[in-house]
Amino acid sequence: MASMIEVRNVKTIFEERIVHDGLNLSINEGEIYGLIGPSGCGKTTLLREMVMLQNYSSGSIEVLGHDLGSIRHEEAQKLRREWGVLFQAGALFSSLNIKENISLPLKEYTDLSQKMIDEIVEFKINLVGLKSADALLYPSQISGGMKKKSALARALAMDPKLLFLDEPTSGLDPISAREFDALILKLRKLLGLTIVMVSHDLQSIYDTLDKVAIIDNKRIVYEGDLSNIKNTKSEFIQTFFRGNFE
Numbered sequence: 001m002a003s004m005i006e007v008r009n010v011k012t013i014f015e016e017r018i019v020h021d022g023l024n025l026s027i028n029e030g031e032i033y034g035l036i037g038p039s040g041c042g043k044t045t046l047l048r049e050m051v052m053l054q055n056y057s058s059g060s061i062e063v064l065g066h067d068l069g070s071i072r073h074e075e076a077q078k079l080r081r082e083w084g085v086l087f088q089a090g091a092l093f094s095s096l097n098i099k100e101n102i103s104l105p106l107k108e109y110t111d112l113s114q115k116m117i118d119e120i121v122e123f124k125i126n127l128v129g130l131k132s133a134d135a136l137l138y139p140s141q142i143s144g145g146m147k148k149k150s151a152l153a154r155a156l157a158m159d160p161k162l163l164f165l166d167e168p169t170s171g172l173d174p175i176s177a178r179e180f181d182a183l184i185l186k187l188r189k190l191l192g193l194t195i196v197m198v199s200h201d202l203q204s205i206y207d208t209l210d211k212v213a214i215i216d217n218k219r220i221v222y223e224g225d226l227s228n229i230k231n232t233k234s235e236f237i238q239t240f241f242r243g244n245f246e
């Protein structure tokens, strides 16, 4: 299995505060990989480091074979097109309709014709389970579930190999959350994506993740699949999973 992301001995220090004290993990092609841990343990920070939105203090992160610590500007620009990111807030532009939101990366990174862009956007809208007629709605006119789907369609606009999701089901009602989980599984199968996901949603964790890294006390206390997790001595793990191991 090809390795997509390698995190080696990563330390992250904000002023005096040590957030990560030597993280190691590896994410393989085709995996849905979860980052789990107590609030404030640095899950979002690690995700941001993986997509070059945040610097780490030492160690190394390699994404698709590129060492982010020594990457050149042009190479970095190219690499950014290889992934899609769905942040917690969804972050759609409120002044743009769904179609315009999804078109943004295609306009920014490609010189495709408007007709071509329209076709790609139409395809992505259907791919995430929205209707073609939704394309002209503005973010204020759609439900939370539809916002997440629209943001996901935008993250997929450039046909990325890698997809980063920060708590994708947070704020969704249980039905929409399960629908979103099913969508993620479908997309992985259909597009062969590798997915890195921060999550607090126990159902989502069990239903979608192949492998997890649990961050606690600044370190990875567990990396592996969920079936072996119950034997790990960690107060967070025992509390979080409430003894409900698979």
Ligand SMILES: Nc1ncnc2c1ncn2[C@@H]1O[C@H](COP(=O)(O)OP(=O)(O)OP(=O)(O)O)[C@@H](O)[C@H]1O
Pocket (backbone or CB within 6 Å): 014, 019, 037, 038, 039, 040, 041, 042, 043, 044, 045, 046
């Ligand atoms: N740019 C920054 N400058 C200073 N401190 C920061 C910065 N970014 C994050 N932090 C701190 O790093 C710690 C980890 O934050 P992070 O958001 O990564 O945690 P998290 O595990 O994702 O939390 P949650 O589950 O609550 O979203 C927090 O204490 C946060 O305040």
